[in-house]
Amino acid sequence: MEEIILSVKNLNKSFGNRQTLFDINFECQKGHIIGLVGANGAGKTTIMKAILSLIKSEGQITIDGQKTTFNHHPILQKVGALVEYPGIYPYLSGRDHLKLFVNDSKDSQERIQTIINDLKLNDCIDQRAKLYSLGMKQKLGIAMALVNQPDLVILDEPMNGLDPQATKDLREMILKRRDQGLTVLISSHILGELQKLAEDLIVIDHEKVIKRTTMNELLASNQHFIVIKTSDDTKAQELLEVVGFKTVSQSPLRFALTEKNTVERLMNILMKQQINVTDLQHEDADLEESILQLIAE
Known part of the structure; x- marks a missing residue:
């Protein structure tokens, strides 16, 4: 039986009098790429924020066997994320951003250079981020999410602003790291790209999970x-x-x-x-x- 790295049980969320998540339940197997799919406003980003303890919610979230809550979430040290927009400091270079985010260890500089090479950021990595295009900022945000070699990474619309070559590079890097044991929970409105990546699917509509399946099962039907x-x-x-x-x-x-x-x-x-x-x-x-x-x- 495959190991479960992320478990979401009875997740509910309300903003004031409006409930925005209704009893969300799903699990993510270690070493899988899981697509979170739904229309704009279906609740995908809210689910991701709840998993990352960025918002208070009701229910139980477990990452690698440890419960995580809004007030207690040390396990998130093993999680990388890009949700909505990357937090960019305009007067720092891309390399400076990675130095700020990388965990201090003997191989930290090697990990920084590896992610720069994988995402083909060499030409712009020492420029100030204020000079970056939307696609370059997006790639830097993805690099910051992956530089610490997390066990689980959560990516919200990571292909936004990427040209076809950058999208292909990102897809190949995600697949390579999946093969090395990384688990990826990813949302994207570019379903053609998601079809090339995801093995498992969680379909959200009107703040509820309406289908949990695999890509192969869905396409076979x-x-x-x-x-x-x-x-x-x-x-x-x-x-x-x-x-x-x-x-x-x-x-x-x-x-x-x-x-x-x-x-x-x-x-x-x-x-x-x-x-x-x-x-x-x-x-x-x-x-x-x-x-x-x-x-x-």
Whole structure:
């Protein structure tokens, strides 16, 4: 049985008379990347702040076997985090920021240089942070979260402001550190990137957990589609809709597949009407479509 590094039980939070979290329950396995997914305002950032003891909340949060509360949280020394915006001092260089955050030890300078190299910060690391772009500040915030080699890191929208190359570099670094034992709880509205990273998913909607699953299980349960081009797309669509095929898009023709409405049945119908299929491709719904369907349900 895999070790649990983070356990959240019956987490509730209210701001005044408004309750913003309702009985949140989930666990994170050590060495996994866990995606926290939901619309803006669903409660993702509030959950992260509660785990990090940045806000008072009700319920029980346990990290690596130790309970943590708003008033007592020594275990957070083993946790790195970037929530909302990185705390940047404009007149300090990036390297100075890392020196401030790094735990004092024999290998502290080596850890600083490793994270600089991993995030490709060498060109700007000795500049004052006030000269940094949004993406550079974001990368510095991620570096500060990881420089102490935590057991658990919590990242709230870490891809914000990153260009495609920086996003790829970050993804590769997270996967490499996962392989070394790091656990990552990550939220991102860029679901295509999250699909490449996360093994487990926690879906939040209206301040409640509506689904706990794995990425593989969710994608395996997806709707399947077929995209076709024919010698007469208009007639093909009319024929297939009459017998129950659901048209998802018209240009190109895209149909949902079911146990009844299979590729074989589609081909037989079109061949009998002498409509030639000139191209055929299979498609599966991606993470975005899966999440939207879950929320809609």
